[in-house]
Amino acid sequence: MDKLIDYFLQFGDLNRQQINLILKKATPITLKKHAYFSEAGKVPAFVGFVLEGVFRFCYYNNQGEEITHYFVDEGNFVVDNEKFESQIAAAEYVQAVTDCQLLAFSKKDWDDISNTIVGFEMIKAQVVKKCLSLAVERRSPLIAEDATTRYLSFLTNFPNLVNRIPLSYIASYLGITQQSLSRIRKGIR
Structure with missing residues (x-):
């Protein structure tokens, strides 16, 4: 309260x-x-x-x-x-x-x-x-951003969410497929 x-x-x-x-x-x-x-x-x-x-x-x-x-x-x-x-x-x-x-x-x-x-x-x-x-x-x-930049922006804007919500929701929010999101995540680790 x-x-x-x-x-x-x-x-x-x-x-x-x-x-x-x-x-x-x-x-x-x-x-x-x-x-x-x-x-x-x-x-x-x-x-x-x-x-x-x-x-x-x-x-x-x-x-x-x-x-x-x-x-x-x-x-x-x-x-x-x-x-x-x-x-x-x-x-x-x-x-x-x-x-x-x-x-x-x-x-x-x-x-x-x-x-x-x-x-x-x-x-x-x-x-x-x-x-x-x-x-x-x-x-x-x-x-206006490419998919990788959109994902990095997501991490900046929602830093506490990435491990709390399904990747399918994140991919949908970013306007990409879940497979593309998986590739992006592997590429930035």
């Missing part, structure tokens, strides 16, 4: 009463590996702060191939924010890659916090901005 409050305090001040309200609204959730936090075709029910574990954002392309396009690990929020805030069906899946522990907020509780705590909308805006900036920072360089 302290990690969540410390995260919010990066973006604004909260008094003890406000912190207690946030903690009261937070629901601890445990998800097993492969469970979905949010599914394509369904309205995202929660925004969550990851205490333990790794999530991936993925979708199926028009050939039916599963594409991983982002990872979220400890100390970060996991949500399809646009769909959650608008309460419309998501176009992608948010899946637990490992067993996960998080603090989740329903849409009602998230809105109650915003409506009760003066300035929380600004804190939320800063949280969203940080999440989006991190996503762009981690994804943008991948577009």
